[in-house]
Amino acid sequence: xxxxxxxxxxxxxxxxxxxxxxxxxxxxxxxxxxxxxxxxxxxxxxxxxxxxxxxxxxxxxxxxxxxxxxxxxxxxxxxxxxxxxxxxxxxxxxxxxxxxxxxxxxxxxxxxxxxxxxxxxxxxxxxxxxxxxxxxxxxxxxxxxxxxxxxxxxxxxxxxxxxxxxxxxxxxxxxxxxxxxxxxxxxxxxxxxxxxxxxxxxxxxxxxxxxxxxxxxxxxxxxxxxxxxxxxxxxxxxxxxxxxxxxxxxxxxxxxxxxxxxxxxxxxxxxxxxxxxxxxxxxxxxxxxxxxxxxxxxxxxxxxxxxxxxxxxxxxxxxxxxxxxxxxxxxxxxxxxxxxxxxxxxxxxxxxxxxxxxxxxxxxxxxxxxxxxxxxxxxxxxxxxxxxxxxxxxxxxxxxxxxxxxxxxxxxxxxxxxxxxxxxxxxxxxxxxxxxxxxxxxxxxxxxxxxxxxxxxxxxxxxxxxxxxxxxxxxxxxxxxxxxxxxxxxxxxxxxxxxxxxxxxxxxxxxxxxxxxxxxxxxxxxxxxxxxxxxxxxxxxxxxxxxxxxxxxxxxxxxxxxxxxxxxxxxxxxxxxxxxxxxxxxxxxxxxxxxxxxxxxxxxxxxxxxxxxxxxxxxxxxxxxxxxxxxxxxxxxxxxxxxxxxxxxxxxxxxxxxxxxxxxxxxxxxxxxxxxxxxxxxxxxxxxxxxxxxxxxxxxxxxxxxxxxxxxxxxxxxxxxxxxxxxxxxxxxxxxxxxxxxxxxxxxxxxxxxxxxxxxxxxxxxxxxxxxxxxxxxxxxxxxxxxxxxxxxxxxxxxxxxxxxxxxxxxxxxxxxxxxxxxxxxxxxxxxxxxxxxxxxxxxxxxxxxx
DNA sequence: GGCCATCGA
Numbered sequence: 001x002x003x004x005x006x007x008x009x010x011x012x013x014x015x016x017x018x019x020x021x022x023x024x025x026x027x028x029x030x031x032x033x034x035x036x037x038x039x040x041x042x043x044x045x046x047x048x049x050x051x052x053x054x055x056x057x058x059x060x061x062x063x064x065x066x067x068x069x070x071x072x073x074x075x076x077x078x079x080x081x082x083x084x085x086x087x088x089x090x091x092x093x094x095x096x097x098x099x100x101x102x103x104x105x106x107x108x109x110x111x112x113x114x115x116x117x118x119x120x121x122x123x124x125x126x127x128x129x130x131x132x133x134x135x136x137x138x139x140x141x142x143x144x145x146x147x148x149x150x151x152x153x154x155x156x157x158x159x160x161x162x163x164x165x166x167x168x169x170x171x172x173x174x175x176x177x178x179x180x181x182x183x184x185x186x187x188x189x190x191x192x193x194x195x196x197x198x199x200x201x202x203x204x205x206x207x208x209x210x211x212x213x214x215x216x217x218x219x220x221x222x223x224x225x226x227x228x229x230x231x232x233x234x235x236x237x238x239x240x241x242x243x244x245x246x247x248x249x250x251x252x253x254x255x256x257x258x259x260x261x262x263x264x265x266x267x268x269x270x271x272x273x274x275x276x277x278x279x280x281x282x283x284x285x286x287x288x289x290x291x292x293x294x295x296x297x298x299x300x301x302x303x304x305x306x307x308x309x310x311x312x313x314x315x316x317x318x319x320x321x322x323x324x325x326x327x328x329x330x331x332x333x334x335x336x337x338x339x340x341x342x343x344x345x346x347x348x349x350x351x352x353x354x355x356x357x358x359x360x361x362x363x364x365x366x367x368x369x370x371x372x373x374x375x376x377x378x379x380x381x382x383x384x385x386x387x388x389x390x391x392x393x394x395x396x397x398x399x400x401x402x403x404x405x406x407x408x409x410x411x412x413x414x415x416x417x418x419x420x421x422x423x424x425x426x427x428x429x430x431x432x433x434x435x436x437x438x439x440x441x442x443x444x445x446x447x448x449x450x451x452x453x454x455x456x457x458x459x460x461x462x463x464x465x466x467x468x469x470x471x472x473x474x475x476x477x478x479x480x481x482x483x484x485x486x487x488x489x490x491x492x493x494x495x496x497x498x499x500x501x502x503x504x505x506x507x508x509x510x511x512x513x514x515x516x517x518x519x520x521x522x523x524x525x526x527x528x529x530x531x532x533x534x535x536x537x538x539x540x541x542x543x544x545x546x547x548x549x550x551x552x553x554x555x556x557x558x559x560x561x562x563x564x565x566x567x568x569x570x571x572x573x574x575x576x577x578x579x580x581x582x583x584x585x586x587x588x589x590x591x592x593x594x595x596x597x598x599x600x601x602x603x604x605x606x607x608x609x610x611x612x613x614x615x616x617x618x619x620x621x622x623x624x625x626x627x628x629x630x631x632x633x634x635x636x637x638x639x640x641x642x643x644x645x646x647x648x649x650x651x652x653x654x655x656x657x658x659x660x661x662x663x664x665x666x667x668x669x670x671x672x673x674x675x676x677x678x679x680x681x682x683x684x685x686x687x688x689x690x691x692x693x694x695x696x697x698x699x700x701x702x703x704x705x706x707x708x709x710x711x712x713x714x715x716x717x718x719x720x721x722x723x724x725x726x727x728x729x730x731x732x733x734x735x736x737x738x739x740x741x742x743x744x745x746x747x748x749x750x751x752x753x754x755x756x757x758x759x760x761x762x763x764x765x766x767x768x769x770x771x772x773x774x775x776x777x778x779x780x781x782x783x784x785x786x787x788x789x790x791x792x793x794x795x796x797x798x799x800x801x802x803x804x805x806x807x808x809x810x811x812x813x814x815x816x817x818x819x820x821x822x823x824x825x826x827x828x829x830x831x832x833x834x835x836x837x838x839x840x841x842x843x844x845x846x847x848x849x850x851x
Numbered sequence: 852g853g854c855c856a857t858c859g860a
Binding site for chain 2: 261262263289290291305306307308310311332334335336426427428429458459460484485486488489490505506507508519521522564572628629630658660661662725728783784785789790802804805806808810
């Protein structure tokens, strides 16, 4: 097939040559004929690019997923090499054509001559990013850890702390101990049919979970719901589904599903398990994440994101295709996991043969147990290196300064090259200032000490710059990684020996009364503090320096972070639950119920958007909106765009809004250029929504060019994500019966569609630079990232309201007040939007009759 | 003239 593809290329070339000859000689050729050729030429160019891109993705995927898998057939290997060759040839050619030198800061892996990307290095770097899961299970690692543990079996001080709690679960411990004996008796009877490779088998046996295998199977057999407490490195995620599969839980046709909070985790674990089972990924073992379904009819072990399983409830409310569902990393308490708890508990009652495993790393398993009708707790020990924890003696006032000083102290006093430093800070700005201070002070020290390399990392940092933290530290030097919470769970950095924990992070919480999200610096929880400390003990014994006193650790910090469900906008969740036929949400069996105010606010909004009727039942409109994996206001905007015949534009806007605020990129050293690029999308005061649309369409016009992004200081990663979302939305349009219609020049139609979804978010200019929201009147300002921040239109509609240092509206568009009445007559009356009576706002304005 | 923690569909 690939050979055919290449032939196509040469054929295309021949076609083109012929074209030229004909064009020169054939006087009689009609103009139309010529145009056709030109357009074909263009089409072929585009097609070539598309095919190459597809090939490149294939190669990346294969390298990423089959890394270390030696089960590939010869044909597969050949094909892979072939693809790789083509991609390399093409990228050589492209690099000559596209000499990109804008905001692309060269880093190690694209430093080859001619700017060519060294794919191997790149994948090395990329795979480091998500080493977490692999670390847990990599055979080499397992072996090494095993050897280390043989020498001295030590548990870290973190573990020591947790022993305090162990007596609480005495029953469960007894339960485990009893079964350990069983394990030894029946060990040899376990099924071994799937593993031919003896090395792999040994590795699997070396995992801490292995001795508990039969006991675990017995427990699953005896109980419908089981809480599993297994620490990092126990092998629970990879082994338990395999054990259950081997024990026959998939024999009657049901799948084993395992959820993960993050996409990379689902992918990597699935890849690992398929490797262990000696099957091809996507066949018996697969994964399913948004934009990527790597499963087939044969799939019996399915790893997926928790959000994915949640969406599956819409199509398959009984989860009939599953015989076992395992919810992994339950302690993280993501919004999706929490909602899954409620739904799955209900399903389990209706389906007595469905097995349910809730797996968590912490010891608040008792709470999980209580929630699931006192389900038994099964504890599996983990493996970790000891971590020494140091607290400060006296409280300090400036944690940023203290963090820098501590880092420098470590650097100065600890042996050279014995490990890197990781500092947890709260955000981008803090990271940048810390970076500056450290660099400055290091320079002042002169060349006496070894080099100290600062590596910032946060989610919004362009990928090219993120890769820096995964490069090995040069001989004799030391790295200091300045990270946000991203390093707490989402990525793992090798070689960290010292953690400096400032004790703070930014946490988002939603105020249902005002509809504001606030992102404020908050003390972390104990669980979080321990997680952070654990980051130093992954590859060897570590040390953690906490910039708070032991007293405040024990007395001031909360035990756990407040679950997301209690501090977020619930509109989306409520719509989902409503479309599953769950009506009484106030008495719904949440593990930690969200504030009733938040539920009411969500219901009120859904009613205003027309997705619920006055009895709280889902309407036809609500059904259509629920199809979209978006915030209900965005969904409503899309459904409304049908009326204004601009659905093509609106789904672009929705996709761009969904990726959030990481579109534009403004590096400190190129601020002027970046500002200019930004300006070019904001001329004419169209507003931010239209600017986003312009960005998307311009990118599309350049055939999704990466170079174009660099030139315009736009983040490629975000744009690609927007494209994926937009593609998905386009597919969904068909499902809800909306035609894809484009009307790019009718800005009024586009704005009216936006307002149809966002009419509850309107505000008017109050005085000077202050705005006042119409509903729940409150003072706010235009965020400085907005194109209208110096324009101050009288009336605006905003995408979101965020409290940072002030109340800011983000992503705004100007509107005519009468549009509000036109689009939402049930919500606004003419008197609400009349400009003349602006002296004082009547109470309850805007809430015309929505109760 | 002042900035956006982190995931997920």
